[in-house]
Amino acid sequence: xxxxxxxxxxxxxxxxxxxxxxxxxxxxxxxxxxxxxxxxxxxxxxxxxxxxxxxxxxxxxxxxxxxxxxxxxxxxxxxxxxxxxxxxxxxxxxxxxxxxxxxxxxxxxxxxxxxxxxxxxxxxxxxxxxxxxxxxxxxx
Amino acid sequence: xxxxxxxxxxxxxxxxxxxxxxxxxxxxxxxxxxxxxxxxxxxxxxxxxxxxxxxxxxxxxxxxxxxxxxxxxxxxxxxxxxxxxxxxxxxxxxxxxxxxxxxxxxxxxxxxxxxxxxxxxxxxxxxxxxxxxxxxxxxxxxxxxxxxxxxxxxxxxxxxxxxxxxxxxxxxxxxxxxxxxxxxxxxxxxxxxxxxxxxxxxxxxxxxxxxxxxxxxxxxxxxxxxxxxxxxxxxxxxxxxxxxxxxxxxxxxxxxxxxxxxxxxxxxxxxxxxxxxxxxxxxxxxxxxxxxxxxxxxxxxxxxxxxxxxxxxxxxxxxxxxxxxxxxxxxxxxxxxxxxxxxxxxxxxxxxxxxxxxxxxxxxxxxxxxxxxxxxxxxxxxxxxxxxxxxxxxxxxxxxxxxxxxxxxxxxxxxxxxxxxxxxxxxxxxxxxxxxxxxxxxxxxxxxxxxxxxxxxxxxxxxxxxxxxxxxxxxxxxxxxxxxxxxxxxxxxxxxxxxxxxxxxxxxxxxxxxxxxxxxxxxxxxxxxxxxxxxxxxxxxxxxxxxxxxxxxxxxxxxxxxxxxxxxxxxxxxxxxxxxxxx
Numbered sequence: 047x048x049x050x051x052x053x054x055x056x057x058x059x060x061x062x063x064x065x066x067x068x069x070x071x072x073x074x075x076x077x078x079x080x081x082x083x084x085x086x087x088x089x090x091x092x093x094x095x096x097x098x099x100x101x102x103x104x105x106x107x108x109x110x111x112x113x114x115x116x117x118x119x120x121x122x123x124x125x126x127x128x129x130x131x132x133x134x135x136x137x138x139x140x141x142x143x144x145x146x147x148x149x150x151x152x153x154x155x156x157x158x159x160x161x162x163x164x165x166x167x168x169x170x171x172x173x174x175x176x177x178x179x180x181x182x183x184x185x186x
Numbered sequence: 187x188x189x190x191x192x193x194x195x196x197x198x199x200x201x202x203x204x205x206x207x208x209x210x211x212x213x214x215x216x217x218x219x220x221x222x223x224x225x226x227x228x229x230x231x232x233x234x235x236x237x238x239x240x241x242x243x244x245x246x247x248x249x250x251x252x253x254x255x256x257x258x259x260x261x262x263x264x265x266x267x268x269x270x271x272x273x274x275x276x277x278x279x280x281x282x283x284x285x286x287x288x289x290x291x292x293x294x295x296x297x298x299x300x301x302x303x304x305x306x307x308x309x310x311x312x313x314x315x316x317x318x319x320x321x322x323x324x325x326x327x328x329x330x331x332x333x334x335x336x337x338x339x340x341x342x343x344x345x346x347x348x349x350x351x352x353x354x355x356x357x358x359x360x361x362x363x364x365x366x367x368x369x370x371x372x373x374x375x376x377x378x379x380x381x382x383x384x385x386x387x388x389x390x391x392x393x394x395x396x397x398x399x400x401x402x403x404x405x406x407x408x409x410x411x412x413x414x415x416x417x418x419x420x421x422x423x424x425x426x427x428x429x430x431x432x433x434x435x436x437x438x439x440x441x442x443x444x445x446x447x448x449x450x451x452x453x454x455x456x457x458x459x460x461x462x463x464x465x466x467x468x469x470x471x472x473x474x475x476x477x478x479x480x481x482x483x484x485x486x487x488x489x490x491x492x493x494x495x496x497x498x499x500x501x502x503x504x505x506x507x508x509x510x511x512x513x514x515x516x517x518x519x520x521x522x523x524x525x526x527x528x529x530x531x532x533x534x535x536x537x538x539x540x541x542x543x544x545x546x547x548x549x550x551x552x553x554x555x556x557x558x559x560x561x562x563x564x565x566x567x568x569x570x571x572x573x574x575x576x577x578x579x580x581x582x583x584x585x586x587x588x589x590x591x592x593x594x595x596x597x598x599x600x601x602x603x604x605x606x607x608x609x610x611x612x613x614x615x616x617x618x619x620x621x622x623x624x625x626x627x628x629x630x631x632x633x634x635x636x637x638x639x640x641x642x643x644x645x646x647x648x649x650x651x652x653x654x655x656x657x658x659x660x661x662x663x664x665x666x667x668x669x670x671x672x673x674x675x676x677x678x679x680x681x682x683x684x685x686x687x688x689x690x691x692x693x694x695x696x697x698x699x700x701x702x703x704x705x706x707x708x709x710x711x712x713x714x715x716x717x718x719x720x721x722x723x724x725x726x727x728x729x730x731x732x733x734x735x736x737x738x739x740x741x742x743x744x745x746x747x748x749x750x751x752x753x754x755x756x757x758x759x760x761x762x763x764x765x766x767x768x769x
Contacts, residue, residue, distance in 0.1 A: 059478035060341070061471035062283070063255075063410075070396055071403055076252050077393030078287055078342045078473075086341035095341065150393060151310065169414050169476040 047122030047178045049102045050160045053185045057170040058095040060085060067167035073156060079148050082158030096186060100124050100146045100158035111141035122178045124160050189695050192221055192291040195307060199381055200297030204312045213698045217248030218673035219274060220710035221292055222263035223717045226272060229294050232720060236265035237380045239298035245285060248673040252286040253694045255410050256678035258472040261670060267373040268357040268593055268612055272721040274632055275374050278472035279364030282673060284344035287390030295381060304385035306336045309392030320384045324531040325349045325362040332385045339389050346386040349533025351580040352379035356591035358538040366470060366480055366501040370535040372612060401693040413681050414476050422479040422677050427504035428458035437645060437740040439619045443515045443566045444544035445608045445733050448618045452517040456507055465519050467499055479677060485520040500527045508616030509540025515566030528573045532580020541613035542594045543575055549603045559586035605732035619644035620741055622655045624734050625752035629725050629760060631718060636676050638662045648741045650748045656755045668707035716764045725757025
């Protein structure tokens with residue numbers, strides 16, 4: 047089981063290429079936010095960037111909060127998303143302890159599905175799709 | 187957002203009310219530079235001065251903003267306090283994508299707020315907050331407060347603000363964009379200042395559907411690969427533009443000490459390599475650009491006898507190093523960063539300020555001015571004095587600095603020294619490459635080295651062919667105008683040739699624009715020159731100071747006759763563009 051990790055965020059230049067790739071390729075959107083990974087400046091531009099993304103909780107509280115089964119636990123952590131079951135209640139958003147789920151104005155929710163499509167668009171290898179067994183420490 | 191029309195937010199700071207307008211013309215003016223000129227023709231007040239609150243302050247993005255790599259710039263247009271004519275300034279940071287994701291192609295701000303204020307816009311809000319307590323505040327302090335005052339959106343918003351220079355109406359006042367980028371030249375900060383607009387926050391909190399079909403992600407990937415997997419952009423992300431210092435010095439084209447020299451062995455202390463080895467802290471990027479050309483240097487100061495230090499981060503590039511370094515005879519890389527930070531804090535354009543202080547130093551040497559005017563003794567190489575003078579200039583502390591802030595030639599008209607004013611339409615860019623560049627910057631639309639590739643032409647041509655030189659300028663401009671209408675970073679001009687641009691436009695759903703690129707580029711060129719000429723531009727009004735006729739480059743002494751012929755012919759060709767042109 048593979049998970050998206052962000053082991054080298056100290057290299058991040060804030061170009062948003064990862065977020066834009068996820069929005070473009072997974073969600074068919076042009077956006078900074080309609081994406082499973084979102085880059086925020088941390089303490090102002092002068093101190094660097096942080097990637098806000100699903101940390102693959104196991105068991106995931108968002109799946110427990112979801113009343114319709116749109117989010118269900120994924121083996122190894124994180125969730126499987128069945129968008130057609132989503133009723134846009136937003137309960138998953140408030141249940142996520144690390145604010146990794148974004149809900150847009152139309153009510154649609156966006157979170158990382160650990161597909162790794164964003165990885166190749168990072169110019170500085172900040173991101174990596176890693177086997178669960180190889181992850182010794184969660185780095186942000 | 188639509189492929190057929192522009193969605194423009196018009197904010198009246200006097201009434202506090204806003205409207206969202208649909209503006210036709212996408213296939214005529216594309217966006218960016220074209221849209222800015224179109225919006226000025228709609229909202230501008232011909233015949234009114236730059237500081238009339240009715241005059242608009244305009245931001246415009248283009249059809250490819252947010253769609254492709256390096257489509258990351260915003261065009262800002264206004265009537266300039268420098269020459270009281272229409273102009274553009276281009277800036278990056280997160281400004282372009284923020285406006286795009288907020289759902290607008292353009293932003294027009296008119297009127298003057300009753301109190302100093304900040305405006306915040308997003309996809310679902312327009313908010314104005316009084317910020318009288320920010321009066322006189324520098325760019326760092328106002329940035330910190332704005333981040334605290336407006337709703338949480340770190341990394342997904344653009345914050346623009348002015349410093350004291352903008353508040354006092356200095357023609358050198360820039361607009362700080364997201365801490366490390368700027369709308370630098372020709373006084374955009376003063377235009378915000380006369381509107382009582384201290385800060386502008388754009389939240390990119392909306393999103394848009396991706397262009398339909400399979401072509402778009404494929405074309406994106408192709409361009410992305412090209413700019414990240416080849417050496418095409420290496421010169422921008424490796425040493426950055428600072429790499430040019432050594433090369434230009436070698437060919438006698440780097441202005442030193444108010445252009446009294448064009449080469450100096452001290453370049454070895456301020457080269458791109460030295461800045462990278464000694465000062466480079468990290469790199470940054472404009473949003474949507476994987477190249478990451480922003481070079482952030484640092485300096486540290488010991489503030490107590492014990493081992494107590496503070497440090498500051500300062501962006502550097504070729505032009506600021508020229509302006510605060512070679513032009514002022516300052517050859518310590520950390521001192522250059524210190525001067526640049528002082529320019530930054532008061533929000534004055536680094537190039538303009540450095541060149542102006544270069545003139546003031548020579549005027550001091552010649553006894554035309556003294557400490558009575560400058561308050562601090564200026565001499566080439568004295569970095570501490572320039573740091574002090576930066577603050578005086580940005581805050582306009584006396585009549586001398588106020589006048590100098592309106593342009594070096596204005597101060598020279600009062601105190602003398604016009605012949606050694608390094609002004610080519612505005613304070614020179616750092617290219618003493620030869621006759622074609624001097625003519626091109628003098629008459630160029632933005633008086634920018636990026637209006638055309640004249641500095642590059644000079645480095646390759648020793649012949650004196652007026653027709654060939656001016657022909658090059660005329661042929662080079664439309665392509666750049668089209669790029670700044672998309673709105674691309676001009677560093678990307680090798681990645682976005684005509685064929686690639688056509689493919690990008692088509693995949694993004696702009697088939698009509700893709701099919702009419704050259705005609706549209708020419709139309710936009712004429713439109714913006716028409717707006718400029720109608721606002722008072724006349725090539726004959728621009729005089730090239732004598733200092734430029736005495737420069738020696740790799741080609742030898744400047745040929746004054748050739749320079750005059752180039753300027754005359756280029757001026758004629760610009761005016762011919764707009765003759766009979768009806769938008």
